[in-house]
Amino acid sequence: MKNKTVYLLMILATFFWAGAFIAGKLGINALSPTLLTFFRMGLASLILFPVLIHKHPQTWKINSDQLKIVIATGLIGMIGYHMFFFSALKYTTASKAAMINASNPLITAFLASLFVSEKLTLKKIFFIFTALLSVIFILINGNIENLLTLTLNKGDLLMLCGTLSWAIYSVIVRKYIRQFGALKLSAYTFLSSTIMLAPFALITFVKTNAIAVGLNPYLAVIYMAIFPTVIGYLIQQYAIGQIGASKTALFINLVPIISTLLAVILLNETVHFYHLVSLIGIILSVIGFNRVKV
Structure with missing residues (x-):
C-alpha cells in the first residue's frame, strides 16, 4: 500500500515536470529567458532554503571549497540549462522540446x-546510439534532406544544448x-544561480518594462518554481528513499508523453508521425539502458 502511494506521487510529479514545458512556452511569449530563469530560481530558493535550514539546522552552511561547486552547478545546471530551455521555446514546440530533453539520462x-569513470557496456552503448538516432530523427523532422542541407530548427538545437548543459550538471x-x-x-x-542572475535580471526588467506584461506570465513562473522545481524535487527525493533511484527514474520517461498530450490540449500543437517514432525510440532506449546489468 505504501509503494502504491509513492507511485501515485511520482505520477503526480511527472505531471508537474511535464507542465513546466507548457508554462515555459506561455511565459516566454512575454518575459525574457533571463527573467524567467531568475524568477523561477529565486522563488524556488525562497521556498527550499527554509526547508534545508529546518531539516539540517546544524549543517546547512557551506564552506569556501563547496562554494566553488555550487557556483558551477548554478551556472551550468540552472542558468545554462534554463537560458537554453526558455530560448528554445521561442522557436520550437513544447512537445518537441520535451522529447529532445528525454534523451538527457543517456547523454549524462x-x-x-x-x-566520472562510470562503466559502459556494449549493450549500454547500443542504447545510447539508438537514442541519438531518435534525437537526430526529430531534429530533421523525419526528413533526411534536412540533415543533408543542414536545415534544422534553431529552437531544437537550443534545446539540445540545454539538454547537454543539464547532463554536465548531472x-x-x-x-x-x-x-x-x-x-x-x-x-x-x-540560490547561487539567483544571485548571479540578479543584476542582469534587474537591467532586463527595467529595459523591457516587464511589469506591464500582465499577470499570466508570472503565474507561469510561480507554477514552474513551486510545482516542478520544489514539490517535484521533494517527491522525487522521497520516492528514491522508498523505492530506490532506478524505479524512480523510470517515471521520468512519462514526462515527454504527458508534455505532448498537454501541448496538444492546451497549446493546440500538432503531433506528426515522426514525433511518435522519435519519442518511442528515445523512451525504449532509456528503458533498455536502465535494464542492462553492469
Whole structure:
C-alpha cells in the first residue's frame, strides 16, 4: 500500500515536470529567458532554503571549497540549462522540446563514462546510439534532406544544448552529492544561480518594462518554481528513499508523453508521425539502458 502511494506521487510529479514545458512556452511569449530563469530560481530558493535550514539546522552552511561547486552547478545546471530551455521555446514546440530533453539520462551516462569513470557496456552503448538516432530523427523532422542541407530548427538545437548543459550538471552532481546531500546541493544551486542572475535580471526588467506584461506570465513562473522545481524535487527525493533511484527514474520517461498530450490540449500543437517514432525510440532506449546489468 505504501509503494502504491509513492507511485501515485511520482505520477503526480511527472505531471508537474511535464507542465513546466507548457508554462515555459506561455511565459516566454512575454518575459525574457533571463527573467524567467531568475524568477523561477529565486522563488524556488525562497521556498527550499527554509526547508534545508529546518531539516539540517546544524549543517546547512557551506564552506569556501563547496562554494566553488555550487557556483558551477548554478551556472551550468540552472542558468545554462534554463537560458537554453526558455530560448528554445521561442522557436520550437513544447512537445518537441520535451522529447529532445528525454534523451538527457543517456547523454549524462555517456559523459559520466568519460569524466566520472562510470562503466559502459556494449549493450549500454547500443542504447545510447539508438537514442541519438531518435534525437537526430526529430531534429530533421523525419526528413533526411534536412540533415543533408543542414536545415534544422534553431529552437531544437537550443534545446539540445540545454539538454547537454543539464547532463554536465548531472555529472557534477553525481561527483559531489555525497559531500552535500541532495537537499543542500539543490538549495545552494538555486540560490547561487539567483544571485548571479540578479543584476542582469534587474537591467532586463527595467529595459523591457516587464511589469506591464500582465499577470499570466508570472503565474507561469510561480507554477514552474513551486510545482516542478520544489514539490517535484521533494517527491522525487522521497520516492528514491522508498523505492530506490532506478524505479524512480523510470517515471521520468512519462514526462515527454504527458508534455505532448498537454501541448496538444492546451497549446493546440500538432503531433506528426515522426514525433511518435522519435519519442518511442528515445523512451525504449532509456528503458533498455536502465535494464542492462553492469
